[in-house]
Amino acid sequence: MSSPDSNKAWLLAAVCLAALGMPLSFTGPAVVLPAIRETLGGTPVQLNWITNAFMLSFGATLMAAGALADAYGRKRVFLLGLAVVALSSALLTLAPGIVAFDLARAVQGLGSAAAFAAGTAALAQVFDGPARLRAFSLIGTSFGVGLSCGSILSGWLADTVGWHAVMLSPGAVSLVALCLAAPRMRESRNPQAMGLDVPGTLSFTAALSLLTLGVLQAPDSGWGSPWVLAALAGALAMGVAFVAIERRVAHPMLDLSLFRFPRFVGVQLLAAAPAYGFVVLLVLLPIRFIGLEGRSALEAGAFMFALSGPILVLPTLAASLAHRFSAGAISAAGLLVCAAGLLWLGRCAPGTSLVGLAGPLLLIGTGIGLPWGLMDGLAVSVVPRERAGMASGIFNTVRVAGEGAALALVSAGLTALVAVRLGQSPASAQAAQRVTTGDMAQALALLPGMDRAALLHAYGVAFGTLLWVLAGVTVLTAWVVFAFLRGGTPVQADQAAQVDDVRQESPAC
Known part of the structure; x- marks a missing residue:
């Protein structure tokens, strides 16, 4: 035994x-x-x-x-x-x-x-x-x-x-x-568990699903399409219904009263920051490297390691710095570094070598790695200890759901920017959708008067514009996060005790 x-x-x-x-x-x-x-x-x-x-x-x-x-x-x-x-x-x-x-x-x-x-x-x-x-x-x-x-x-x-x-x-x-x-895991339950908040779960899922559906369909049907407008309106209605449900049920899936804590709001904004400054690149860049530039999957993986590799190292450094500097300062500094990397990457045309891309990719990964190492601890340290379990669950949901929403919005934005570069015509709009999913051959077939180099150039300009926008959003987020979290003190032993408590209370941390 x-x-x-x-x-x-x-x-x-x-x-x-x-x-x-x-x-x-x-x-x-x-x-x-x-x-x-x-x-x-x-x-x-x-x-x-x-x-x-x-x-x-x-x-x-x-x-x-x-x-x-x-x-x-x-x-x-x-x-x-x-x-x-x-x-x-x-x-x-x-x-x-x-x-x-x-x-x-x-x-x-x-x-x-x-x-x-x-x-x-x-x-x-x-x-x-x-x-x-x-x-x-x-x-x-x-x-x-x-x-x-x-x-x-x-x-x-x-x-x-x-x-x-x-x-x-x-x-x-x-x-x-x-x-x-x-064979080794023992069964355990929470005798005080209140069960599943079915109305809250259904309305929350419906709101996210309709929002994603509307945003993804918009480049194909147009933002003024009745189907797109209906999906977005349905997402708004389900979001309102979700808030109303959570305010009335005895045991809500999401305790909205936590949003009265300014530092808690700052942590949720911090949770969303990697979504549009880092996570979306994990999807967009392989499509660019393989589908458009014609690199091998293994070569593209090496490029992506330059982007995500710092996540292995930087969280430990951030935890050490948290004993000397406030979480707001460390997180804001990391986001500013990430923004600088996004701006630099935006100047790299398609076809740039690994040597040329290594700098901006490492800078983005380094910038995100700093707040990445602090976010989970912050999620439970900015609210009263007895509410830390719910706070951790909300944080993880915001982080993952935010990544999905950001990916849909950024993909739609990139398609719109490529369409603008190709000219406003039905063929250009269809070609833009194809090129942003890596289908260079079909995009060229839709644009008989354009060669591969010209199409890559148009995509590169659009991609650069998108990264400038994402950099701007990241800078704004850095400022807001610093404003909300700058009053925090360095990590103390009692924060470790709070983290210990939340692990016992919450299954979603």
């Missing part, structure tokens, strides 16, 4: 593997998008859903998954989530068309949310004090490894085996985690 300490170690390994697999589910499809398009076809809108379906289902159900884990068993939900990820990964390789592929991606997001929420909640029950902090630090490190190495691993798999192997990799990791956890 294995010892309790041994079971803890195996459980930690299983949850770390689950955390490692989640960024693979996000970064991998971006690297092999051109190959998926060649195999399954699809319109630009359908291809955009490959990433957005996963992000939407993951972000919209994260807090609901935590509530289900507390009520029905953390082990049960964790193992079920891992099994769903593994099954959906296999279904992705068998999908007969792009619509079935997108639906499988949404199911994969649901499984990832269940595994993440239940796995972290289960760990909080078996680790105490400093050991709990070290355990959750390892989870963060595992996620960082997956994020940093996911693109280069996906590139290697795509070049040596094919895109199907990239889709199977998160499922393979999940299966290993399931085999480690199933």
Whole structure:
């Protein structure tokens, strides 16, 4: 019979593997998008859903998954989530068309949310004090490894085996985690769990879904299209309904009263900053490098490692700096560095070598790495201790849902900018949609009078303009975050105690 300490170690390994697999589910499809398009076809809108379906289902159900884990068993939900990820990964390789592929991606997001929420909640029950902090630090490190190495691993798999192997990799990791956890993990529940806030969950999911649908459809149908306007109006209505529901139910999914704390609002803005300053590039850049510039998947992965590699190192430095400087100052400085990198990258034309791109990519990754190492601790340290669990759940939901919304908005913005450069005509609008999903051949077919060099130049100018806009938003966010968080004191031992408390209260941290 294995010892309790041994079971803890195996459980930690299983949850770390689950955390490692989640960024693979996000970064991998971006690297092999051109190959998926060649195999399954699809319109630009359908291809955009490959990433957005996963992000939407993951972000919209994260807090609901935590509530289900507390009520029905953390082990049960964790193992079920891992099994769903593994099954959906296999279904992705068998999908007969792009619509079935997108639906499988949404199911994969649901499984990832269940595994993440239940796995972290289960760990909080078996680790105490400093050991709990070290355990959750390892989870963060595992996620960082997956994020940093996911693109280069996906590139290697795509070049040596094919895109199907990239889709199977998160499922393979999940299966290993399931085999480690199933015989050793003990079941646990929260006797005081209030169950799932069904009206809140449904209205929140509907609002995010309609917003994403409207934004992704706008480049194809036009922002004035009745379908687009109806989707955006429905998103607004569902958002209003969600707020009304959460203000009235006894046990809300989201405690809106927390937004009365200015520092809490500042943390939510900080959570959204990496979405448009960093995360969107994890999708847009592989499309540019592979689909438009014709680089290999492995070469594109090396480029992306320059962008995401600093995430492995900088959070540790940020934690050290937090003993001397306020979180607001560190976060704002990091965002300004990121903005400088975005401006620099905007001046790099398509075809720039790795040597030429390494500087701006490293600068962006370095800038985001500084606040990245502080955000989780800040999420629970800026509210009263007894409300830290809910604050952590809100923070994670804002972070993941914000990434999905930012990706949809930025993709639509890039398509509009490319269309402006190509000229206002139906053919130009269709070509813009094709080129922003990496389909250079089809875009050129729609523009018989334009050669590849001219189309790449138009795309490069539009991409540069987009990065200038994102840099401006990042600078504004840096100023607001500093204004909200500058009064914070350096990290103290009592903050570690707050983090310890929230791990016990919240399944979604």
